[in-house]
Amino acid sequence: MIRVGAVEDAVPDAVAPRLEAEFGLEVRQMAALSDPAYAFDARRAQYSSVEIMKRLLDAAPPGAGRVLGITGRDIFIPMLSFLFGQAQLGGRVALVSVARLRQEFYGIPGMTHRLQERAIKESLHELGHTFGLTHCPDARCAMSLSTNLQQVDTKDAVFCAACRGRLENSRLGAAEQ
Ligand SMILES: [Zn+2]
Ligand SMILES: [Zn+2]
Numbered sequence: 001m002i003r004v005g006a007v008e009d010a011v012p013d014a015v016a017p018r019l020e021a022e023f024g025l026e027v028r029q030m031a032a033l034s035d036p037a038y039a040f041d042a043r044r045a046q047y048s049s050v051e052i053m054k055r056l057l058d059a060a061p062p063g064a065g066r067v068l069g070i071t072g073r074d075i076f077i078p079m080l081s082f083l084f085g086q087a088q089l090g091g092r093v094a095l096v097s098v099a100r101l102r103q104e105f106y107g108i109p110g111m112t113h114r115l116q117e118r119a120i121k122e123s124l125h126e127l128g129h130t131f132g133l134t135h136c137p138d139a140r141c142a143m144s145l146s147t148n149l150q151q152v153d154t155k156d157a158v159f160c161a162a163c164r165g166r167l168e169n170s171r172l173g174a175a176e177q
Pocket of ligand 1: 125129135145
């Protein structure tokens with residue numbers, strides 16, 4: 001797990017133990033990367049998710065199975081107006097932006113525990129993609145697609161039984177290779 005720019009400790013500190021529990025993997029917090037000025041798109045006033053993910057891959061320590069970046073910057077890809085996160089399907093790198101997971105973004109007073117809960121859900125979701133999981137039709141499952149905050153809040157911070165089964169198959173398959 002790597003912070004990209006400034007993100008308060010409360011976010012990775014809440015996310016790391018939940019990832020360890022759900023994926024059964026050791027999570028290490030690496031030194032934060034600098035603010036992603038290189039990824040800034042002045043026309044959109046947002047940050048390129050793809051450019052940040054390239055830096056994350058470069059920053060990944062040897063032996064790290066997956067790299068999850070967490071940024072406070074608002075990220076985009078060209079075809080979407082914004083993203084809560086992005087991942088390489090079946091790849092190594094995932095990125096979550098907490099910019100639009102904050103109540104303050106919508107003019108509502110912030111609550112740390114809600115931000116933490118949302119960051120956990122989106123981190124599970126994006127890392128789930130790196131283990132080959134696709135979007136789940138169950139709106140309560142962490143793998144269901146969220147395009148607004150209400151959908152994030154509808155989800156539970158766990159995978160449904162079907163996705164959990166797929167995850168276990170995917171991890172067993174990887175161990176056999
Ligand atoms: Zn997704
Ligand atoms: Zn599911």
